[in-house]
Amino acid sequence: MQPVDSEDAILEALRSAPERGVLARGLGRAYGDAAQNSGGLVLDMTSLNGASDTGTTGVVEANTGMSLGQLITELLPSGRFPEVVPGTRHVTIGGAIAADIHGKNHHRDGSFCDHVESFVVLTPTGERMVVKPGDDAFEATAGGMGLTGVIASARLRVRRVETALMVVDTERANDLDQLLSRLRETDAAHRYSVAWIDCLARGRSLGRAVLMRGDHARRDDDLPASQRETPLVPPPSALLAAPPWVPRGLLNRVTVRAFNEAYFRRAPVAEHGRVQALHAFFFPLDAVRGWNRLYGSSGFLQYQCLIPFGAEETVRALLERLSSAGAPSFLAVLKAMGPGRGLLSFPGPGWTLALDIPVLPWLARLLDELDELVAAAGGRVYLAKDSRLRPDLLATMYPELPRWEEIRARLDPDRVMRSDLARRLMLGVKAAPA
Amino acid sequence: MRDALGSVQSVLVLGGGSDIGRAIVRALVADRTRTVILAARDPDALAETCEELRRAGAQTETVAFDAVDTAAHPDLIDRVFDSQGDIDLALVAFGVLGSQPEFLGDPASAAASVHVNFTGATAALLAVASRMRRQGHGTIVVLSSVAGERARRSNFVYGSAKAGLDAFAQGLADELAPSGIDVIVVRPGMVRTKMTEGMDAVPLTTTPEAVAEDVVAAIRRGGSRTVWSPPALRYVMTVLRLLPRPLFRRLDL
Numbered sequence: 001m002q003p004v005d006s007e008d009a010i011l012e013a014l015r016s017a018p019e020r021g022v023l024a025r026g027l028g029r030a031y032g033d034a035a036q037n038s039g040g041l042v043l044d045m046t047s048l049n050g051a052s053d054t055g056t057t058g059v060v061e062a063n064t065g066m067s068l069g070q071l072i073t074e075l076l077p078s079g080r081f082p083e084v085v086p087g088t089r090h091v092t093i094g095g096a097i098a099a100d101i102h103g104k105n106h107h108r109d110g111s112f113c114d115h116v117e118s119f120v121v122l123t124p125t126g127e128r129m130v131v132k133p134g135d136d137a138f139e140a141t142a143g144g145m146g147l148t149g150v151i152a153s154a155r156l157r158v159r160r161v162e163t164a165l166m167v168v169d170t171e172r173a174n175d176l177d178q179l180l181s182r183l184r185e186t187d188a189a190h191r192y193s194v195a196w197i198d199c200l201a202r203g204r205s206l207g208r209a210v211l212m213r214g215d216h217a218r219r220d221d222d223l224p225a226s227q228r229e230t231p232l233v234p235p236p237s238a239l240l241a242a243p244p245w246v247p248r249g250l251l252n253r254v255t256v257r258a259f260n261e262a263y264f265r266r267a268p269v270a271e272h273g274r275v276q277a278l279h280a281f282f283f284p285l286d287a288v289r290g291w292n293r294l295y296g297s298s299g300f301l302q303y304q305c306l307i308p309f310g311a312e313e314t315v316r317a318l319l320e321r322l323s324s325a326g327a328p329s330f331l332a333v334l335k336a337m338g339p340g341r342g343l344l345s346f347p348g349p350g351w352t353l354a355l356d357i358p359v360l361p362w363l364a365r366l367l368d369e370l371d372e373l374v375a376a377a378g379g380r381v382y383l384a385k386d387s388r389l390r391p392d393l394l395a396t397m398y399p400e401l402p403r404w405e406e407i408r409a410r411l412d413p414d415r416v417m418r419s420d421l422a423r424r425l426m427l428g429v430k431a432a433p434a
Numbered sequence: 435m436r437d438a439l440g441s442v443q444s445v446l447v448l449g450g451g452s453d454i455g456r457a458i459v460r461a462l463v464a465d466r467t468r469t470v471i472l473a474a475r476d477p478d479a480l481a482e483t484c485e486e487l488r489r490a491g492a493q494t495e496t497v498a499f500d501a502v503d504t505a506a507h508p509d510l511i512d513r514v515f516d517s518q519g520d521i522d523l524a525l526v527a528f529g530v531l532g533s534q535p536e537f538l539g540d541p542a543s544a545a546a547s548v549h550v551n552f553t554g555a556t557a558a559l560l561a562v563a564s565r566m567r568r569q570g571h572g573t574i575v576v577l578s579s580v581a582g583e584r585a586r587r588s589n590f591v592y593g594s595a596k597a598g599l600d601a602f603a604q605g606l607a608d609e610l611a612p613s614g615i616d617v618i619v620v621r622p623g624m625v626r627t628k629m630t631e632g633m634d635a636v637p638l639t640t641t642p643e644a645v646a647e648d649v650v651a652a653i654r655r656g657g658s659r660t661v662w663s664p665p666a667l668r669y670v671m672t673v674l675r676l677l678p679r680p681l682f683r684r685l686d687l
Contacts, residue, residue, distance in 0.1 A: 038570030040570070301439070
């Protein structure tokens with residue numbers, strides 16, 4: 001891994017690329033092999049950070065090695081916030097563009113790249129391209145998993161917020177039908193919406209869930225008088241740490257069932273207007289350092305898929321497979337998405353289901369079965385989280401893959417940009433047109 | 435590329451005619467493996483295996499490979515890696531059993547068998563190791579044998595060659611550990627194969643399919659490790675190894 005801190009350093013690295021290629025890496029929080037390049041060169045982008053604009057405009061220009069956490073720290077005092085944030089603030093802007101990440105507001109605001117005015121991409125042919133939405137290079141790089149070049153800086157539209165707090169509504173759904181209809185009926189009323197599902201619930205309780213909806217708190221309407229003076233100062237948050245070692249199988253069917261039961265019961269049947277710190281709402285796991293260690297030495301796997309609207313029976317089939325397999329997932333999230341950007345970008349109109357599952361011997365087969373159901377419904381899995389998809393399903397899940405391959409072949413004719421994810425899924429290996 | 439759950443996509447088998455090797459490849463192709471390169475002294479003899487693997491969905495290729503022609507190994511391995519791209523798994527499955535009574539009367543034939551089982555394997559393994567180091571990932575599976583655990587009167591020529599191979603592979607595993615390459619050393623017991631045809635079964639005699647299952651499980655788990663197949667042999671052999679010599683001799687193994 002080689003740190004780079006300037007466009008020149010990146011261009012030089014691309015010029016002298018080794019046999020096994022080059023890949024830019026941000027904070028390495030992708031769950032799979034997207035930011036790995038076995039035997040090749042990996043550029044550590046995190047030193048290329050900093051935002052050039054700290055004023056109060058609605059647009060910020062930032063280097064892509066900057067993390068969203070850093071960006072939030074810079075923006076919040078002036079009452080601004082990124083348009084789209086994922087479930088952790090430990091991702092870089094470059095990674096956010098390369099995976100075209102989404103947040104709890106996708107149904108309303110779209111994905112990260114929907115708020116990028118332009119970015120600079122340095123291609124392996126030595127070109128410095130400034131690209132805008134609609135340009136081939138922009139569209140193939142948004143969600144392009146870093147395989148079109150190195151994204152160096154970006155101009156991002158940002159949101160105005162009055163406070164560093166959220167107003168949160170919580171309600172329970174007792175089964176899948178109730179969950180989907182509540183999401184359908186009331187999503188539009190909230191900027192942010194997500195549902196936690198109990199994957200171990202079966203039978204009539206299948207799909208029982210806790211819905212969490214939020215909006216940015218408004219200073220005068222939502223804040224108690226005592227906080228109105230400093231509305232943009234985030235309340236201090238406790239930082240917990242997972243123990244350095246946990247017994248294998250701590251998260252098993254029994255413990256996760258108990259956790260899920262408690263989590264579901266603890267949630268209010270319906271609660272309105274609770275004021276919560278912004279970080280606690282968006283990044284709950286960031287508060288537990290090393291939370292991933294709770295899964296023990298064999299670790300866990302993240303699975304996220306999209307199922308188009310109209311294929312709700314597939315959502316049910318997935319949950320049935322998971323609950324009958326007894327997959328102890330204690331982090332299962334469902335959310336409705338809005339329109340997508342196409343090419344390799346993940347989001348699209350439909351339901352997205354994300355799961356953390358501890359690695360167990362039968363997991364490979366179970367996930368292969370889920371893939372088949374998802375592909376048959378016209379859905380897809382999220383490449384930024386994938387680490388085990390069968391390559392032959394990729395073209396079915398991403399119908400615009402040939403077009404992406406064509407653009408990528410133009411931007412990187414010698415296949416300099418490489419990753420283990422690309423090798424595994426045979427992404428970008430189609431021979432460039434002669 | 436090996437995926438997060440330990441499935442591999444491309445496999446090179448040195449000793450493509452080996453029954454255990456074939457059983458392992460069959461099990462891998464039933465999972466994710468789509469590229470299989472079988473290397474053997476007589477590639478034409480592999481037509482049937484290739485046909486079977488193709489029916490199961492794999493692309494196959496055969497390469498002529500002579501274990502004792504060690505000077506040719508680096509070029510041959512280079513050609514395979516250059517033409518196929520990454521090799522996720524290399525399986526060293528070749529070996530000859532020979533006949534101990536014949537070895538005793540014909541020392542040159544004993545040396546020739548050691549040349550295949552030990553010398554040939556060292557050259558092939560080092561050639562594979564060098565390419566895997568370059569690609570930055572990979573798993574190597576070496577078929578050793580319980581016969582190497584303690585030399586027995588009835589097959590100490592074969593056993594000593596396997597002992598050498600086993601020690602070599604363990605050392606190679608440590609050498610490759612910093613490069614992220616795993617070496618799995620497999621110690622099967624008596625396996626019903628064409629190599630052991632006509633021999634009397636002993637307790638814990640197993641099948642190529644059962645060995646394959648143990649090996650695939652080890653590949654899935656990841657990491658360099660030693661696999662006994664069946665697993666109970668670990669304890670049987672530990673007892674045999676610790677047995678005082680006068681007693682061991684009387685067992686007439």
